[in-house]
Amino acid sequence: MRYTFIVFMFLLIATLSGCVHQQFVTQPYPRWGKEIPIHQADDANPLLLRILQPNKPSNASACLLLVHGMNEYIGRYNEIARYFAQRFIVAGFDLYAHGLSNPILQQADRALIAGAARQEVSDAYLAQIPLYDLDPMRQDLSHALKRLIISCDEQGESDKPIFIVSHSLGSLIAASYLLSTQNKSESARRVQGIILLGPAFSVTEVPGWRGWLANPLIKLSFHAKEHWLNPQNESLPLLIINQIVSFIIVPLLDGIFEVLSWPGLRTLFTPATPDWVVNYLTDNEQEKARIRGDDWFIRRALLRYVKAIETEIIHFRHHMSEFAIPYYLIYSGHDPITPFWGSEDFAKATLQNHPDNELLPLSKLSHHEHLFSSQPLRNEILKKIEQWLDRRRLSWHHEKTTKLQN
Numbered sequence: 001m002r003y004t005f006i007v008f009m010f011l012l013i014a015t016l017s018g019c020v021h022q023q024f025v026t027q028p029y030p031r032w033g034k035e036i037p038i039h040q041a042d043d044a045n046p047l048l049l050r051i052l053q054p055n056k057p058s059n060a061s062a063c064l065l066l067v068h069g070m071n072e073y074i075g076r077y078n079e080i081a082r083y084f085a086q087r088f089i090v091a092g093f094d095l096y097a098h099g100l101s102n103p104i105l106q107q108a109d110r111a112l113i114a115g116a117a118r119q120e121v122s123d124a125y126l127a128q129i130p131l132y133d134l135d136p137m138r139q140d141l142s143h144a145l146k147r148l149i150i151s152c153d154e155q156g157e158s159d160k161p162i163f164i165v166s167h168s169l170g171s172l173i174a175a176s177y178l179l180s181t182q183n184k185s186e187s188a189r190r191v192q193g194i195i196l197l198g199p200a201f202s203v204t205e206v207p208g209w210r211g212w213l214a215n216p217l218i219k220l221s222f223h224a225k226e227h228w229l230n231p232q233n234e235s236l237p238l239l240i241i242n243q244i245v246s247f248i249i250v251p252l253l254d255g256i257f258e259v260l261s262w263p264g265l266r267t268l269f270t271p272a273t274p275d276w277v278v279n280y281l282t283d284n285e286q287e288k289a290r291i292r293g294d295d296w297f298i299r300r301a302l303l304r305y306v307k308a309i310e311t312e313i314i315h316f317r318h319h320m321s322e323f324a325i326p327y328y329l330i331y332s333g334h335d336p337i338t339p340f341w342g343s344e345d346f347a348k349a350t351l352q353n354h355p356d357n358e359l360l361p362l363s364k365l366s367h368h369e370h371l372f373s374s375q376p377l378r379n380e381i382l383k384k385i386e387q388w389l390d391r392r393r394l395s396w397h398h399e400k401t402t403k404l405q406n
Contacts, residue, residue: 069168073099097127171199202342261304333363
């Protein structure tokens, strides 16, 4: 039985991996805004924060931090940043192992600026090797947030509200960071709201024929890890069965994914991003073509990193009912990359935690990147986000005034 399961795993990985191609970049990294290096201890390469301001920065009513999703980068958010920078101070950065926070991509960018015609970046995914969890990404978020607060406070008011606009894995990183620091960190307490766009609060449900093979194993892995040493509200016989299954499945899968992430094996068994993912990122055909031709995206995901994300989702779900930061949650009803049930579970557990919490379920849609939707939907979503920020900002001012009066 055990050998059958292992063979099944190898077939699954082979099915999902697709062909591994060489990857090259031919144009320098697409920059926007002012670039501010953030030097970190024991790190030769500074974290680069991009800041874009209105024509009169002192008139900005709030400051926004953009947090991108898995395997993408903040440079592609140029138009989004410019939209919000009409009224807000906007900042963004590349998460650990992404964009210019990835040493291979950073080196390629320098070579292209120096005049090279192209640079190979096939091994950019190797920067994911240390990612046994998402702590390095949360640390980058913390550094970026602290530096944004400094820039924000330099523009007149010393306590402008800070908001986070996050997408997919970026939403999981930002939400888990705020959850763990909301009563401990001064910078986290400055955050007065968060936009959650297609948040990674659930695991992927592979569409089509690949899903027949992949989804049962994905669900089994998620179920086993969710119950691993964490009894649910269940009868004693079911509790015992779930714990037995967990004690078998969790160490086995974790061990297999770890071994396949070792040198030598990872070259063969690190999955490439399948074509169906791009098809579900956006409903805009031109944007799909841009994504397929954009080699600043990371095209492979180390299996250790994939398991780390699953573990982080489960850990967040165990504690998400404590999330107290006001939020605006936007999700698609048929998105297979971050399925709706994760967002609905989160809303059910937290909607009552703050009167400014709001939902925008796009029940008929299936694409994942709402900020890169086709028009006019894209502008409609941006406008709705802006309107929520205004409502939340007015509410925050009222809360602050009430506290002063008391």
